[in-house]
Amino acid sequence: MASRKKVLLKVIILGDSGVGKTSLMNQYVNKKFSASYKATIGADFLTKEVLVDDRLSLGVAFYRGADCCVLVYDVNNSKSFEALDSWRDEFLIQASPRDPESFPFVVIGNKIDVEENKRMISSKRAMTFCQSKGNLPYFETSAKEALNVEQAFEVIARSALAQEESEEYGGGDFGDPINIRLDSDRDGCAC
Amino acid sequence: MDEEPSEKLSRSKVLDQSIYVDSKETTEEFDTKRRAIETACQNRDVKSLVEHATSPGGLLTDTLRQAACEEKELDKRKQQLSDLITEALRRYPMLCYFQGYHDIAQVLLLVLGTQLARPAFLRVSLLRIRDYMLPSLSPALKHLHLIPAILEVTDTRVRRRLAGTQPYFALAAALTLYAHDIEEYQDIVRLYDFLLAHEPVVAMYLFAAIILSRKDELLDIPVDEPEMLHFTLSKMPQPLDLEGLISSTLELYQNHPPESLPFRVWRQLSRSSVLKTSRMVGEHTDLKEAENHFVQQTKELRREEFRKQTYALLWRYRRPMGGIGVAILIGLASIYIRKRGLEGPIWSYIGRLRDYFAH
Numbered sequence: 001m002a003s004r005k006k007v008l009l010k011v012i013i014l015g016d017s018g019v020g021k022t023s024l025m026n027q028y029v030n031k032k033f034s035a036s037y038k039a040t041i042g043a044d045f046l047t048k049e050v051l052v053d054d055r056l057s058l059g060v061a062f063y064r065g066a067d068c069c070v071l072v073y074d075v076n077n078s079k080s081f082e083a084l085d086s087w088r089d090e091f092l093i094q095a096s097p098r099d100p101e102s103f104p105f106v107v108i109g110n111k112i113d114v115e116e117n118k119r120m121i122s123s124k125r126a127m128t129f130c131q132s133k134g135n136l137p138y139f140e141t142s143a144k145e146a147l148n149v150e151q152a153f154e155v156i157a158r159s160a161l162a163q164e165e166s167e168e169y170g171g172g173d174f175g176d177p178i179n180i181r182l183d184s185d186r187d188g189c190a191c
Numbered sequence: 192m193d194e195e196p197s198e199k200l201s202r203s204k205v206l207d208q209s210i211y212v213d214s215k216e217t218t219e220e221f222d223t224k225r226r227a228i229e230t231a232c233q234n235r236d237v238k239s240l241v242e243h244a245t246s247p248g249g250l251l252t253d254t255l256r257q258a259a260c261e262e263k264e265l266d267k268r269k270q271q272l273s274d275l276i277t278e279a280l281r282r283y284p285m286l287c288y289f290q291g292y293h294d295i296a297q298v299l300l301l302v303l304g305t306q307l308a309r310p311a312f313l314r315v316s317l318l319r320i321r322d323y324m325l326p327s328l329s330p331a332l333k334h335l336h337l338i339p340a341i342l343e344v345t346d347t348r349v350r351r352r353l354a355g356t357q358p359y360f361a362l363a364a365a366l367t368l369y370a371h372d373i374e375e376y377q378d379i380v381r382l383y384d385f386l387l388a389h390e391p392v393v394a395m396y397l398f399a400a401i402i403l404s405r406k407d408e409l410l411d412i413p414v415d416e417p418e419m420l421h422f423t424l425s426k427m428p429q430p431l432d433l434e435g436l437i438s439s440t441l442e443l444y445q446n447h448p449p450e451s452l453p454f455r456v457w458r459q460l461s462r463s464s465v466l467k468t469s470r471m472v473g474e475h476t477d478l479k480e481a482e483n484h485f486v487q488q489t490k491e492l493r494r495e496e497f498r499k500q501t502y503a504l505l506w507r508y509r510r511p512m513g514g515i516g517v518a519i520l521i522g523l524a525s526i527y528i529r530k531r532g533l534e535g536p537i538w539s540y541i542g543r544l545r546d547y548f549a550h
Contacts, residue, residue: 041363
């Protein structure tokens with residue numbers, strides 16, 4: 001039997017106002033959806049114990065020490081889709097992960113329960129975006145109807161766990177790693 | 192939560208259904224239509240409500256008719272809220288909207304009605320929450336740092352327990368004068384009586400009083416779970432003993448006035464901060480003067496932002512430049528922008544500097 005170690009995973013959910021970040025979190029953690037909207041001010045925080053490959057782990061909020069970042073947009077709102085890039089940049093600046101290139105992001109297009117004719121962003125367009133950003137996993141969900149939410153968070157938890165492990169064995173918090181790659185010679189002096 | 196209305200519904204259903212049955216429809220169809228109307232109400236789908244109202248049986252029961260009317264009423268209120276906010280932001284375009292501004296507008300609208308709410312909302316915006324409408328959140332965060340300082344002089348143990356987390360748990364309460372988190376109408380209007388009768392900084396003392404009232408609950412949270420502290424403190428305690436909190440707030444405020452607080456928290460606030468310029472409640476205050484303070488603080492913020500950016504940039508390239516040189520350059524840059532303002536060639540200069548080091 002695999003080891004049962006409790007790991008705290010931190011997942012940050014970002015996106016424009018009203019795209020459904022709180023609803024996704026509530027649907028995943030509490031299996032509930034509320035039709036009334038109340039804007040979140042600042043940060044909200046929920047935890048959930050989940051079993052990933054026989055290992056207990058937890059999820060959610062605050063920039064620093066994050067293991068995975070989820071970018072959410074509303075498929076019926078093109079502005080929220082166009083903002084994804086700036087949310088990603090914001091995260092990379094604020095959280096300054098050790099290796100921005102390999103840091104796991106997951107993209108979620110929410111509110112797919114709304115009528116088809118209101119949809120502004122096609123799956124194809126979203127997937128092209130995700131591909132261009134380094135093959136980010138992409139999910140289309142409905143927090144309202146609990147569509148795909150569980151599946152999306154499973155991938156999120158797995159990516160977070162993998163990230164946590166790579167940090168753990170990658171030297172952790174011991175300052176700048178010593179670069180021993182041969183091709184890095186010219187980086188030694190920028191002047 | 193939905194228990195009550197559905198119970199009412201089933202009671203009135205017996206009567207209405209008999210009428211409906213007269214119109215030669217079956218119970219099943221009645222139920223289907225009832226559910227459809229309920230969904231339309233929930234989704235605020237006016238178009239299908241009109242269809243249901245027209246098709247046989249209409250809106251079926253008085254309960255459903257009420258629900259449909261409430262939706263319309265709600266739409267009207269939303270429009271009033273939106274008008275109030277739009278008017279304020281058009282009148283003072285320099286004010287930045289923030290998430291939660293509408294929570295305050297909503298309280299004023301409900302208590303004062305559309306006409307009286309307009310001047311009151313402008314005054315609250317400029318003389319109470321002005322710092323929260325600046326282009327950056329940092330002045331608001333400086334307000335929040337008063338909270339640990341108040342705790343430090345009242346209960347060091349609690350202050351130390353909170354040291355692992357920033358006081359951002361009080362952000363929503365501060366920005367909205369508690370309207371975002373206190374949902375009971377009677378509670379929030381009672382609290383507004385108190386808050387609006389005192390200087391703005393009292394709202395921070397109130398938050399400290401709330402924390403102190405939950406001391407035991409907070410000390411029970413494991414030390415290594417600062418997020419849990421944030422989560423707990425960002426919600427109001429239930430039940431909410433407002434009268435008790437109000438009197439302990441006043442006591443804190445009188446015993447430890449803002450100037451006496453440690454960590455230099457009061458000194459660190461801008462002289463143009465609303466906490467310093469709106470201290471005399473009831474005194475004649477000019478909105479024009481408040482506007483000037485706002486402009487002044489915006490300038491200060493830009494300077495601060497610039498200093499930070501320059502510092503971060505130079506820090507990144509510290510090795511090629513040498514430490515002392517960096518410090519001197521930052522100092523010179525600060526003096527320069529203080530004298531000349533931020534508009535002008537300095538930006539392009541910094542841009543060039545960045546390009547230079549990046550290559």
